[in-house]
Amino acid sequence: MKRLVTLVVLALLVMGTMSVYGQDAVELRFAWYSDGNEGEVVRDLLDRFEADNPDITVILDEQPYTYILEQLPLQVEAGEAPDMARITAGERYRGFYLDLRPYLADPAYWEASFPAAVLEWLRPVGEESDAIHGFPNQFTVTGPYINRTLFEQAGVEVPSDSSDAVSWAEWTEAATAVAEALGEGTFAVAIDRSGHRFAGPAFSSGAVYFDDEGSVTIDTPGFRSFAQTLVDWHANGLTPLDVWLGSGGTYAAAAPYFINGQLALYMSGSWQISNFATNIGDAFDWEAVPNPTGEGGSTGMPGGTAVVAFAQTEHPAEVARVMDYLASVDVYREFAERTLFIPGHQGLGELNYQTELPAAKQALGMFAAEALHISDQAYMLQFGPSGFAINNPVRDRLTQVITGELTLDDAITRIQEDIDTALATAASS
Amino acid sequence: MASIPPTAARKKIKRSVSSPADVLRLVGQFFEAVYQVFVNIIDFLMHPLQNRLGVRGMAYVFVLPNLLIFGVFILLPMLLNFYYAFTGSTNLYPADRPFVGLENLSRLFSCGNFLDPNTCEVDVFWRAVSNTGGYVIFQVTTMILMSLISALALNRKLAGQGFFRSVFFYPVLLSPVVVALIWKWILQQDGLLNALVVSLGQERVGFLLSPQWAQFWVVVISVWAQMGFYTLILLAGLQAIPSELYEAASIDGASQTQSFWRITLPLLMPTMFVVIVLSLIRAVQVFDQVFALTGGGPGTATTYMVQYIYDVGLASQTNQYGIASAASLVMAFFLLLLTAVQLRLGRNSEIT
Structure with missing residues (x-):
């Protein structure tokens, strides 16, 4: 009887431990900067993603723009890159990007949705490559x-x-x-x-x-x-x-x-x-x-910004799922409409920008x-x-x-x- | 020895444990036991080592932890700096950097006239050198003078002496970035000082936007922020001068000015040299405060050597680690030279 109780207790402990480990979400770091409300909007979108994908947590590291210009390049070169980042100088990190193509749900969708020149901008110069490293999230x-x-x-x-x-x-x-x-x-x-x-x-x-x-x-x-x-x-x-x-x-x-x-x-x-x-x-x-x-x-x-993934990530498949989500038509459209950004996505159709301000509408036009x-x-x-x-x-x-x-x-x-x-x-x- | 009856002993123990002194004694015994265990473990580990290395050799064992930290965080970066100075490209990893020999140093020293940065290939480096030279001369001179005056004043028997000493020392406790931000609020176009200027019916002054004004304020602010530290050192030096010397001078009819030049200054010289060496080294290394205040501008008016190294190596679009490392070698050599000269002069002036 005593042995039986011990075995049951041990089994419960092991199951408890396994379930705790099972619940541990993969943590992805996303370096971001904002000119306006885009940090707030992307956080909101990522919260929804996390609710539907409990195995992934995205930590949005909101940084000043000078960090993106001066610190991020050193971080990447030193092997301490975040999993993803919003950047402006796409050429700066050539050779350090993750090729998302093997992990994406539908690479053809990416090629059809984003300008070839921007996808090429992120690829190594002078090399034949069809790699997909990220997408323009603002033009x-x-x-x-x-x-x-x-x-x-x-x-x-x-x-x-x-x-x-x-x-x-x-x-x-x-x-x-x-x-x-x-x-x-x-x-x-x-x-x-x-x-x-x-x-x-x-x-x-x-x-x-x-x-x-x-x-x-x-x-x-x-x-x-x-x-x-x-x-x-x-x-x-x-x-x-x-x-x-x-x-x-x-x-x-x-x-x-x-x-x-x-x-x-x-x-x-x-x-x-x-x-x-x-x-x-x-x-x-x-x-x-x-x-x-x-x-x-x-x-x-x-100009514009691109959301890119770095090869140093330990979770390429999870990174690709986040990227697929952010690049999807509905999510991208909502991001552009709420941030008043000119989209870098070619398949969104007519946008319904979320502003009643005539000046903002005039400027967008x-x-x-x-x-x-x-x-x-x-x-x-x-x-x-x-x-x-x-x-x-x-x-x-x-x-x-x-x-x-x-x-x-x-x-x-x-x-x-x-x-x-x-x-x-x-x-x- | 008379035996204590068991009941009495119990009472005694009960009484003694309940008293605070005995609680303390018990706590003391506990810590002593822990200490003994700790010492025994150390002894267990060290004894065989000492048998093997001898007592002299053990000194190296004790120095080792500090040496390791020094090696990893000071010595290794210094050696890497040497390596980077003789290699090129924008690659960060040493193995990816091609050897270029003296090319970086030769570019730095390629100058038509060293006094005119415009004639130099790497003109901004020589602007930074020239700015640093000017800063060192004005900042160190003003600092020494102000610190000496403050120390002399604080050495007199004043009412509220402790308060004044604290007031002079207080800015030393502030972070350089905090100092810079406070002064930025005062000096910027819409700052406090310009509000005063405008209220007096004058035009706004670009205190941080004109090269000359920016250079002036950088010196003033650094003197304000650092002089408390040097005042304290000089004050200690002044208090070490025996008062009998002044009494004797006074009996001989010496004036206060004569006492200052003949007694105070010569006897303060060893302390003064410490202050000069420390403030010179710190002035050559100027960076954080100025970077937060002006960012090195306007133009390159307040770009000093350390900022130049930072900009070229770490903050530019194409990180030129080679040139930055070569510039830091030049700076290190200059600092070494300066320290050697100062120490030599200091040794000669010491009163034995």
Whole structure:
């Protein structure tokens, strides 16, 4: 009898232990950053996924954007990558991605749903590969916003109301008139501290970064023209100095000035729509306007974010299930509609964006239209093999011109040298 | 010895255990027993080792744990730094990095005129060197002067002496990042200082946006944050000077100024050299506080050597570990030289 009781107790203990182990969910880490409400939305979607898939727990590590730019690459190289991440520089992690294809429910769905150029962007350069490493979860276009209320208060006509092709000089003149009319505390114009943001206006002004062979040359009249415009904005007090001078060597957005109603014209991009819808709402009239036109036409810069999986994961099958879920039509559509993002998915059909705000709807329409006439140079800069080496030297060297450390001539020479060195160093890897 | 009747003994035990002193005694005995067990285990392990290595050899055994930690976290990274300085590419793993010899160092030292960074191939490195030089000169000089003045003032018999000593020391307790953030709120375009400037009817000043102003404030803030520590060292030095010397000087008719130059300063020199060496090394290594305050800007106006190494090696789009490691070798060599010179000078000035 005593032996029987002992056996029953032992059996119960073993069963209990097994059931505890059975309930242990696989834990996946997902590095994420947010411009607006997308962290909140994706968490909500993942909660639903976890409810239907109790064997998987996804820990969303919400990080600042500078972490994605500066820390994540080191983490990945050091072998400490998260299982998944939302990134902007897809080319940066080539060779470190997980090939999801063997684990996906239907790889053909992925190939049909996402642009081939974006899937290719994540693959190793110069190798034949059909690997699927992730999907674009947002498509972005750069372009300007205006604060129409400020134009009205200053009694200045909005140039794009009467012309389809407004130059940067005309916008600067109109915005300056607004700032002068409204006095202290109002700035005419601002652009994010970013080589990517600079590139659209530079291409529109006639800059050509790439020749037919893909070689990079910075010194063109178009580049000089917009670089000089940027320097003049600072020298003439038209732009808040904090953005380019007060943030050291890193990316900085001028969005707070626009949200505070201190800025007439703000050069940024479509990812700000959700931010503005939340933080401005209808406090004043804001809207997106077409990219200014110049010698090089009118182009914004394409961009976006991709959700990718890293090869260092110990749970590739579970990662693929999460990716399949996030890339599925219904989930993707809900994500785009709630975040006010332009989708990178080709099969969603008409979207019903969840905003009643006319400004947000107008901006979404404007950027969708801008996406149709992005120049080849802009695409090459974003998705080409040399693009990674260009934006930061442009940003940092032009800052040195603004502070007076370099002349524009010297800066252009230095940018070219920095790019050549970066490309040579990367080529030796 | 008279035997105690059993009942009396029980009473005695009962009484003794219930008293606090006996409880303490029992606790003490318990810990002693634990200690004995511990010591016996150590002895059991160490005795054979000592028999084998001898008493002298045991010293190495005791040093070993610390040496291992030092080796893994200090020595190994230093050796890796050497290796990286002579290799190229953007690969992180040493085995994936091709050997490039002196190429990184030769790029760093490729300069038309070392005093003009624009003539150098790696111009930002030389800007950082020049910025660091300027920072070291101004920061260390101001710091020593301010610390000395504060120490002299705090050495006098003042009312509320303890309070003032605490006030000067308090910023030392703050984290450099906290110091930077507090001062950022004061100095930014819409900060407290500009509110004052505007209230006086003046134009806003770009305290952190003009290169000269930013360099000025970086020095001021670091002196404010660190001088308490050096004041304390100098104060200890001042208090070690025998008061009889001042009394004798006073009897001989020496003025306070003469006493300062002839007694205080010479006798304070050994302490002063410690302060100079420490503050110089710390000034050359300047990074965290400035990085949080200005990020190295505007432009490269407050980019110092450590930040340059960080930027090039870890924060750029193409991580150039080779150049960053070569730059840190240059900096290490410079620090070594500086320390050697200072120690030599210090030894010569010591009063024996």
